[in-house]
Every structure is written in C-alpha cells, then in structure tokens.
Amino acid sequence: MKKISDSTIGRLSTYYRTLGELIEQKVQTVSSEKIADLNGITSAQVRKDLSFFGTFGKRGLGYNTVALKDEIGRILGLKQNWNVALAGIGNIGRALIDYGEFKKQGFFIKAIFDNDPQKVNSELKGLKVHHIDDVCEIAKKEKINIVIIAVPVKNAQSVIDQFIDCGIRAFLNFAPTSIKVPGDVMVKNENMSIELEALSYYLTQN
Amino acid sequence: MKKISDSTIGRLSTYYRTLGELIEQKVQTVSSEKIADLNGITSAQVRKDLSFFGTFGKRGLGYNTVALKDEIGRILGLKQNWNVALAGIGNIGRALIDYGEFKKQGFFIKAIFDNDPQKVNSELKGLKVHHIDDVCEIAKKEKINIVIIAVPVKNAQSVIDQFIDCGIRAFLNFAPTSIKVPGDVMVKNENMSIELEALSYYLTQN
Numbered sequence: 001m002k003k004i005s006d007s008t009i010g011r012l013s014t015y016y017r018t019l020g021e022l023i024e025q026k027v028q029t030v031s032s033e034k035i036a037d038l039n040g041i042t043s044a045q046v047r048k049d050l051s052f053f054g055t056f057g058k059r060g061l062g063y064n065t066v067a068l069k070d071e072i073g074r075i076l077g078l079k080q081n082w083n084v085a086l087a088g089i090g091n092i093g094r095a096l097i098d099y100g101e102f103k104k105q106g107f108f109i110k111a112i113f114d115n116d117p118q119k120v121n122s123e124l125k126g127l128k129v130h131h132i133d134d135v136c137e138i139a140k141k142e143k144i145n146i147v148i149i150a151v152p153v154k155n156a157q158s159v160i161d162q163f164i165d166c167g168i169r170a171f172l173n174f175a176p177t178s179i180k181v182p183g184d185v186m187v188k189n190e191n192m193s194i195e196l197e198a199l200s201y202y203l204t205q206n
Numbered sequence: 207m208k209k210i211s212d213s214t215i216g217r218l219s220t221y222y223r224t225l226g227e228l229i230e231q232k233v234q235t236v237s238s239e240k241i242a243d244l245n246g247i248t249s250a251q252v253r254k255d256l257s258f259f260g261t262f263g264k265r266g267l268g269y270n271t272v273a274l275k276d277e278i279g280r281i282l283g284l285k286q287n288w289n290v291a292l293a294g295i296g297n298i299g300r301a302l303i304d305y306g307e308f309k310k311q312g313f314f315i316k317a318i319f320d321n322d323p324q325k326v327n328s329e330l331k332g333l334k335v336h337h338i339d340d341v342c343e344i345a346k347k348e349k350i351n352i353v354i355i356a357v358p359v360k361n362a363q364s365v366i367d368q369f370i371d372c373g374i375r376a377f378l379n380f381a382p383t384s385i386k387v388p389g390d391v392m393v394k395n396e397n398m399s400i401e402l403e404a405l406s407y408y409l410t411q412n
Contacts, residue, residue: 006404009404010400016403021384075410077403077406077410077411078406082402082409084402091300092305094297094301095297095301096398098297099398100382101397102402104382105399107402145409169409170405170408171405172398172402176306178227189401190401191219191307192307192308192378192396193305193308193311193313194219194220195395196288196308196311196352197215197218197311198212198219198394199352199376199378199392200284200288200352200376201281202392203283203288203352203375204281204283
C-alpha cells in the first residue's frame with residue numbers, strides 16, 4: 001500500500017464524523033461535493049483521499065453513507081477497541097479520563113500513571129493510580145496499545161522511553177516538546193494552541 | 207493574497223515551533239530539507255507553504271532561523287496578544303485556564319463563563335466566573351477577540367450564537383458537534399480523538 005499522508009488520515013477521521021452525522025439525519029447517499037462542502041475543502045480532495053483505499057460509490061450515484069463510514073472505520077482501525085494508558089494526572093490528564101469522544105470511537109483508558117507519591121495508589125474515576133515505574137507490569141496486564149502522555153515537559157521524554165522499553169509503539173503526546181523515538185514508534189503531538197493560531201491568522205488577515 | 211489552506215496554516219504553526227527549538231539550540235540557518243525532516247514531510251512542501259507569503263532565505267544558503275520565525279509569527283498574527291474568553295468550566299475548561307502554551311503564544315484567558323448557578327460569581331484561578339448571559343458586557347469590557355467553547359454538546363450552538371450576537375468572530379470549539387455559523391465567523395474544532403485515530407490507523411497498518 002502507498003504511504004498515506006498524515007493529512008489524508010486526518011481528513012478520513014473528519015469524513016467519518018460527517019458520515020456519522022448524515023446517517024443520524026437518515027441520509028442514505030452522499031456526493032463527494034457534499035462531503036467536501038460540509039468540511040470546507042474541494043471535492044477533488046475528497047475523491048483523491050478515498051482513491052488511495054480503493055473504489056467507493058458509483059459514478060453519478062454518490063456514496064452509500066453507511067457503507068462508506070464502515071469502510072473508513074475499518075481503514076482507521078476503529079472496528080476494534082483499543083486499550084489506552086494515561087501518564088500524568090494533572091488538569092489535562094483528569095479531563096481526558098472521562099472524555100466521551102475517546103470511548104465513542106473505541107479508545108478505553110484502562111490504566112493511569114503518575115509519579116507523585118501523594119497520588120500513587122489513590123483512586124481516580126474508578127481507576128487506581130499506578131507508579132510510573134510499574135509501567136511494564138501494568139501495560140502487559142491491561143494489554144495497553146496506546147499511551148497518552150500528559151506529564152510535564154521535563155518528564156515527557158523519559159516517560160515515553162519507559163513505555164517504549166515495555167513494547168508500546170503509539171503515543172499521543174500533550175507535552176509541548178519534541179520527542180525522539182525509534183522509527184517503528186509513532187508519536188502524535190496534541191498542541192491545543194495550534195488551532196488558536198489558525199484563528200489569530202484569520203483575524204489578522206480578514 | 208491567495209486563499210491559503212488550513213493545512214498550510216497548521217504547518218506554519220509547526221515550522222514556527224521547529225524554528226523556536228532550533229533557535230534555542232543556537233542554530234542560525236536552516237534548510238527546507240532540515241525543517242521538512244524534523245516534521246516528517248517533504249522539503250517541497252515546506253518551500254511551497256512558505257512561497258505563498260513571499261521569498262525567504264537565499265538559494266543554497268537556507269533560511270535565517272530568527273528572521274523566518276519572526277516572519278511566520280507576523281503572518282500568524284502572533285506579534286500581538288489576544289484576549290480569549292472561555293465558556294464552560296468543566297474538566298476540559300479548567301485544564302485550559304492555565305494551559306501554559308496559550309500564554310506562551312500570546313493567548314490570554316481574560317474572562318470565564320458558565321451557566322451553573324453554583325459556579326457563577328465564584329472565583330477560579332484568579333478569574334471571576336460570569337454568567338453566560340452577561341457575555342456582551344464582559345466581552346466588550348475585556349476586549350475579547352477569541353472564545354473557547356468547552357460547554358456540553360447540547361449547549362454549544364446556543365452559546366456560540368450568544369457570542370456571535372456580541373460581535374465575536376473566532377471560536378475554538380471543544381464540543382464534539384458541528385456548529386453552524388455565518389460566513390464571516392470562523393470555528394476551529396478541537397477533537398482530541400482524531401489524533402488517536404491516526405495512531406489506531408498506524409497500529410492497524412503496520
């Protein structure tokens with residue numbers, strides 16, 4: 001399979017949501033133009049993104065919403081549940097533990113970690129707080145696939161290294177710093193000020 | 207000026223951070239290849255993104271890191287401070303109030319709103335909680351430019367409408383729902399499960 005760009009994958013996630021909303025509205029078929037319009041992009045982009053994965057829909061008839069959502073869900077790996085661990089239970093960490101969108105897409109936080117002795121062994125929203133040094137044992141026990149990093153910048157690299165040593169290969173990083181990882185490990189960075197910058201650009205240019 | 211795509215603006219934010227890190231490491235010039243490499247994209251993409259805004263750097267000499275960061279900051283509107291309001295002080299809202307990255311890029315939360323009588327008029331991290339019905343008065347007094355929406359899905363549209371009625375044109379929306387706004391209003395949606403889906407894609411395909 002061709003190497004697919006991160007932006008294509010990000011747009012597939014967006015189409016997946018759009019299709020979900022259309023299905024809720026009982027819409028059975030949809031054109032690439034309509035999907036494009038709902039997301040502020042061109043229909044050529046929609047068709048190009050989908051073409052990487054095969055032929056969907058029929059020329060002139062559009063896409064069946066249910067079938068296309070199903071297919072995109074399969075491509076994105078959303079047909080299974082994922083066991084997620086969370087490292088760092090400060091403000092952001094606590095907000096993420098019961099973030100409804102994670103569960104809705106099949107991402108379940110099964111283990112939480114911190115290194116603060118005051119927090120370790122306490123319970124938070126039904127989950128026991130483990131010490132960060134116990135990652136290997138707990139990650140194995142809970143069959144963790146993905147780890148969310150919500151620790152301070154100064155600890156982010158070492159905490160990720162600990163998880164990598166236990167075989168974890170996928171991280172969502174909320175610490176605003178660049179992380180170095182081996183080639184077979186993927187880190188997605190979540191920096192919430194980037195979207196604000198798109199707004200300041202908009203307000204500056206318009 | 208040509209219409210610039212959202213992905214280009216998002217990448218400018220990324221280059222801005224990369225340049226900041228290079229400057230911290232005392233790096234004075236950088237090639238498009240190096241910027242590309244640090245961000246996992248092609249150097250042609252970096253050059254294309256920058257070319258929308260003029261000619262930077264000298265052929266064969268690369269870019270001056272300080273000058274390019276400064277220029278991108280100017281393009282993104284980061285040479286000024288922005289006054290931000292936050293609506294909804296649940297878990298995510300509370301995590302955002304003291305999110306360091308916002309302040310670092312010049313986004314200052316100056317007013318917070320909720321509709322819970324238990325919370326209104328209380329104080330949170332030095333800010334008084336205002337009732338959502340007082341948006342116009344407070345937004346004017348605090349010269350608010352941008353509003354972050356962290357209210358439940360069922361309230362998101364009506365809260366955004368209230369702010370639009372007071373002249374606000376830029377929103378960062380954390381409520382996982384599509385929002386309808388007039389053409390001169392910009393809403394950026396922050397859905398933290400989208401990055402997790404890129405990870406599940408990666409784990410599924412590799």
